[in-house]
Amino acid sequence: MTTVLVVEDTPSQQELIVSYLIEAGFTVITASNGQEALKKIAGKSLDVVLTDLVMPDMSGLELCRNLKKNPATKDVPVVACTSKNQELDRLWGMKQGINVYITKPFTREDILRAVRSVV
Numbered sequence: 328m329t330t331v332l333v334v335e336d337t338p339s340q341q342e343l344i345v346s347y348l349i350e351a352g353f354t355v356i357t358a359s360n361g362q363e364a365l366k367k368i369a370g371k372s373l374d375v376v377l378t379d380l381v382m383p384d385m386s387g388l389e390l391c392r393n394l395k396k397n398p399a400t401k402d403v404p405v406v407a408c409t410s411k412n413q414e415l416d417r418l419w420g421m422k423q424g425i426n427v428y429i430t431k432p433f434t435r436e437d438i439l440r441a442v443r444s445v446v
Contacts, residue, residue: 332356
């Protein structure tokens, strides 16, 4: 079964994303920011990280950089789901290691297509 870590600081958005993924048969771990995400995944097997970029304590880009420099998580694909919708934001995200970049507002299909494209 595919395990997805959802990192989103807005509870309603997190709940919506999680419901889409669970309905589609994914196992889901949640975190509200990058620091919490790193603590929750330590020693766990993970298939995909789906993260917001703008969050308190540690942004999604900082999380991505941490994941990519860690030998245990460097190959885990990262999907950004963010309100940052400028082309420069997308390019910078990809440079930081983001594999798929989707913007808010999103649909159920946007989320599922993004996650499925990297697993």
